[in-house]
Amino acid sequence: MVNIAQAWAEAYGEANSTVDISVAGGGSGTGIAALINGTTDIANCSRAMKNIEKKKAKNTHGKDPQQYIMGLDALAVYVHKDNPLNEITIEQLGQIYGEDGSITKWSQLGIKPNDGHDEIIRISRQSNSGTYVYFKETVVPKGKEFKLGSRDLHGSKDVVEIIGNTPSAIGYSGMGYATDHVKMLKVSSKQGQVAYTPNIENVVNKTYPISRPLYMYTLGVPTSRVKTYIDWCLSDAGQKIIIDNGFIPAPKN
Amino acid sequence: MIEPKNNASRFTETAIGRKKQFTERIAKFVFLLMTLAMVVPLLLIVGFLLYKAWPALSIDFVFELPKNGMREGGIWPAFLGTLYLVLISLVIAAPIGVMAAIYLNEYAKENWFTRIINLAVINLAGVPSIVHALFGLGAFVLFAGLGRSVLAASLTLAVMTLPVIIASTKEALSAVPMSFRQASWNMGVSRWQTIRGIVMPNSVSGILTGIILQVSRAAGETAPIMFTGVVFYKAVDKGDLLAYGLLDQCMALAMHLYTISTQVPGVPDAVPFATAVILLGVVLLVNALSIVLRIYIRTHRKW
Amino acid sequence: MLHRSKYKVLSEGIIECLIRVCGISAVVFVFAIFLFVFWEGKGLIFSGEFEFWKFLTTKEWYPASESNPRYGVSALIAGTVSVTVLAMVIAVPFGLGVALFISEFCSPKLKETLKIVIELLAAIPSVVWGFIGLTIMNQLIMKLFGAPIGLTVLNGAIILALMSVPIIVSIGEDALQAVPDSYREAGIGLGVTRWQMVYKVLLPAAKNGLLAAVLLGVGRAIGETMAVLMATGHAVHIPFNAEFPYLHGLDSVRTLTATIAAELGETARDSSHYQVLFIIGILLFTITFVVNLTADLIVKGVKGK
Numbered sequence A: 001m002v003n004i005a006q007a008w009a010e011a012y013g014e015a016n017s018t019v020d021i022s023v024a025g026g027g028s029g030t031g032i033a034a035l036i037n038g039t040t041d042i043a044n045c046s047r048a049m050k051n052i053e054k055k056k057a058k059n060t061h062g063k064d065p066q067q068y069i070m071g072l073d074a075l076a077v078y079v080h081k082d083n084p085l086n087e088i089t090i091e092q093l094g095q096i097y098g099e100d101g102s103i104t105k106w107s108q109l110g111i112k113p114n115d116g117h118d119e120i121i122r123i124s125r126q127s128n129s130g131t132y133v134y135f136k137e138t139v140v141p142k143g144k145e146f147k148l149g150s151r152d153l154h155g156s157k158d159v160v161e162i163i164g165n166t167p168s169a170i171g172y173s174g175m176g177y178a179t180d181h182v183k184m185l186k187v188s189s190k191q192g193q194v195a196y197t198p199n200i201e202n203v204v205n206k207t208y209p210i211s212r213p214l215y216m217y218t219l220g221v222p223t224s225r226v227k228t229y230i231d232w233c234l235s236d237a238g239q240k241i242i243i244d245n246g247f248i249p250a251p252k253n
Numbered sequence B: 001m002i003e004p005k006n007n008a009s010r011f012t013e014t015a016i017g018r019k020k021q022f023t024e025r026i027a028k029f030v031f032l033l034m035t036l037a038m039v040v041p042l043l044l045i046v047g048f049l050l051y052k053a054w055p056a057l058s059i060d061f062v063f064e065l066p067k068n069g070m071r072e073g074g075i076w077p078a079f080l081g082t083l084y085l086v087l088i089s090l091v092i093a094a095p096i097g098v099m100a101a102i103y104l105n106e107y108a109k110e111n112w113f114t115r116i117i118n119l120a121v122i123n124l125a126g127v128p129s130i131v132h133a134l135f136g137l138g139a140f141v142l143f144a145g146l147g148r149s150v151l152a153a154s155l156t157l158a159v160m161t162l163p164v165i166i167a168s169t170k171e172a173l174s175a176v177p178m179s180f181r182q183a184s185w186n187m188g189v190s191r192w193q194t195i196r197g198i199v200m201p202n203s204v205s206g207i208l209t210g211i212i213l214q215v216s217r218a219a220g221e222t223a224p225i226m227f228t229g230v231v232f233y234k235a236v237d238k239g240d241l242l243a244y245g246l247l248d249q250c251m252a253l254a255m256h257l258y259t260i261s262t263q264v265p266g267v268p269d270a271v272p273f274a275t276a277v278i279l280l281g282v283v284l285l286v287n288a289l290s291i292v293l294r295i296y297i298r299t300h301r302k303w
Numbered sequence C: 001m002l003h004r005s006k007y008k009v010l011s012e013g014i015i016e017c018l019i020r021v022c023g024i025s026a027v028v029f030v031f032a033i034f035l036f037v038f039w040e041g042k043g044l045i046f047s048g049e050f051e052f053w054k055f056l057t058t059k060e061w062y063p064a065s066e067s068n069p070r071y072g073v074s075a076l077i078a079g080t081v082s083v084t085v086l087a088m089v090i091a092v093p094f095g096l097g098v099a100l101f102i103s104e105f106c107s108p109k110l111k112e113t114l115k116i117v118i119e120l121l122a123a124i125p126s127v128v129w130g131f132i133g134l135t136i137m138n139q140l141i142m143k144l145f146g147a148p149i150g151l152t153v154l155n156g157a158i159i160l161a162l163m164s165v166p167i168i169v170s171i172g173e174d175a176l177q178a179v180p181d182s183y184r185e186a187g188i189g190l191g192v193t194r195w196q197m198v199y200k201v202l203l204p205a206a207k208n209g210l211l212a213a214v215l216l217g218v219g220r221a222i223g224e225t226m227a228v229l230m231a232t233g234h235a236v237h238i239p240f241n242a243e244f245p246y247l248h249g250l251d252s253v254r255t256l257t258a259t260i261a262a263e264l265g266e267t268a269r270d271s272s273h274y275q276v277l278f279i280i281g282i283l284l285f286t287i288t289f290v291v292n293l294t295a296d297l298i299v300k301g302v303k304g305k
Helices: A002-015 A028-037 A051-061 A090-097 A130-139 A156-165 A200-204 A224-234 A236-244 B015-056 B059-063 B076-107 B112-126 B129-143 B150-175 B178-186 B191-220 B253-262 B270-300 C006-023 C025-045 C052-057 C074-105 C108-123 C126-145 C153-178 C181-189 C194-223 C226-231 C256-266 C272-303
Strands: A043-045 A065-080 A087-089 A121-125 A151-153 A169-174 A182-184 A186-188 A211-219
Touching: A002 A043, A002 A224, A002 A236, A028 A043, A028 A051, A028 A130, A028 A211, A028 C256, A051 A065, A065 A130, A065 A156, A065 A200, A065 A224, A065 A236, A087 A090, A090 A121, A090 A130, A090 A186, A121 A130, A121 A156, A130 A169, A151 A156, A156 A169, A156 A182, A156 C126, A211 A224, A224 A236, B015 B270, B015 C074, B015 C108, B015 C126, B015 C153, B015 C194, B059 B076, B059 B270, B076 B112, B076 B150, B076 B191, B076 B253, B076 B270, B076 C006, B076 C025, B112 B150, B112 C025, B112 C194, B112 C272, B129 B150, B129 C025, B129 C194, B129 C256, B129 C272, B150 B191, B150 C025, B178 B191, B191 B253, B191 B270, B191 C006, B191 C126, B253 B270, B253 C126, B253 C226, B270 C108, B270 C126, C006 C025, C025 C272, C052 C074, C074 C108, C074 C153, C074 C194, C074 C256, C108 C153, C126 C153, C126 C226, C153 C194, C153 C226, C181 C194, C194 C272, C226 C256, C256 C272
Parallel strands: A087 A186, A121 A151, A121 A169
Antiparallel strands: A043 A211, A065 A169, A065 A182, A065 A211
């Protein structure tokens, strides 16, 4: 979410030159850690805080973390634009990415990628990323971890870029990071069910199975400055930036 | 290097002689190729960087603020941040480094203790940059309570670049002939006064070389500043030279290059390449300065 | 007898005291680095959860797992080793070759120019190298080797080699220059060619200094962070196996240094993940300390004390 956060900060800074906003990156885990360490006012997260993290925050500062939903995001499964594959199930993803999963080659999916390499090159994120955590919880069987040996990249953008250059790769990243060199797969929850494309409509009506809210967390009730900023991000001006960056506006409730 | 006096001495009558000459030519050729293999790719790489960076390079690029999620506009906050970090780390490292070199060259005796100090200097230079980052985090950000700040990052950089100043200064000091010092001592001048009045003025250029090298290293490092004070984005006003306070966080060129090449989607190719070129340009320029200074020293030496 | 005012004597004493304090500053900082890094990591070491042997020998690296955190760094060590070894395989011959060329085979004018070029090569910041690996080398490797992805051991190794060559060249050249001219004169007097003199006389005479140069290059390669973070693909994977060529240079790996850089930000202070990263820091510090110490001992061995 660092790009949204930076875009908000940039736009807010233009409108309000008295407020000083600095944006640090590093993934949802980094933001939550900073919140717990007391070194940040707001943590932008693409996953919910875990109970153990909420407890730690409460123990360290005596305050419960406050959650705000800022928008929605669909996690797209990307392949190279020339890859013959068009859709995939959650279970297949679990077999590809999960610790003891059995799918390692494209031929197991009945596919032959353009560059002739049969081995599926798994592109993943580093463990500090909310995207990483969310994908794991959705796709990998409970209690298991990701299979070792995936290329663990730092940012959402890297994933898409690498896949755009690598015909035999597969990866996951926010819907907002799509480029012309990649293709988003349709995803179905189970074999035999309808596979849906990640787009605004399917996320809002909850048919696309891998979508999640984008959160902001503060420690307890935020100060008035911070609250004003959060309200601005939820306003039309802030939500326009959400749309411009390829995400979906927060549900109005 | 000893050269045979003339080609006549290379004239060979025997087959063995011809074979020896042949192997010599091959050897020279192979080493020349190796050298070219190091130099030519470097030139090609720099050329390619410039080529890709060209559309975005301009004076404005340096002084403009980043726009549109850092995909457009310039790199001013990062450039300013690097200036701050370099200057502050220099102000901290230079006095300590110069004095340490003075101690090593002028006061220390040849014993095991001095050898340990020299060993420590080499080791300090060899510590991985990420371990310096860990140290900076533990010592300055946490223990000293500075938090992630310009000051903490500068202190970390200062510790990291200390060996550079010590080594250069030591070399400059040791180049001053002993006779200069002896003449001074014979007149009853104390050791420190001799150093201050005679040795140091004669080694100023060498000390400056060390300082310049320190600047170039401090400007180029990323890992030590990533966790001690430098962030993804910080809004500053255009042209505001006093934008960062000591306890604020800042942006920096090296970190910015890392960020926009790995974390910002949809950046036109030219922008990260241009940032790389600017960073490279700053560093190479500073180094070129030190080389010019060294050549100046050699031609203007008073002994 | 010169009389000096009390003020002058006092202030000079203070300055000399300051100088001595600064003199030992390097030692203080080296200790401090070890101390602070150890301090932040000690919690995990003494908690009973941490088994040192398992740490070093298992490859399951899941420090952020809630259900089953595992701290095996053998794949990360393999990553560091593979990139360093491959880098040295490239850098040592080239570095020594260039050092020999500069020291023995080229004209004084060319020598100056080459030394300047090598110095500029050394000045290039590691993040720029990482960027080159991410963009230029990535595409090159994919095209030249038909690899599915260009962020690999080979990419990191080439970049590290280019970064280590300047050290090997400058220290190696010093070592060669330190061999007395009398050795060379003796050789020429016997009628040998320059190459024979180099091969049979110089190299054996300078071997300690050259070995030290290589070791310092190794130290540089092991400790490099940003370049390998960006160029090696960052995969927890052991690129060695029993098939030829044993080291699969086209696999992606992750080094110890890159792991710390990538994961430190996410950790909450004093969590196990935070502490294990500091433990890796201790491991790195120890390795580079030993390498540097060895290089120093080798060199001092020559000079004899």
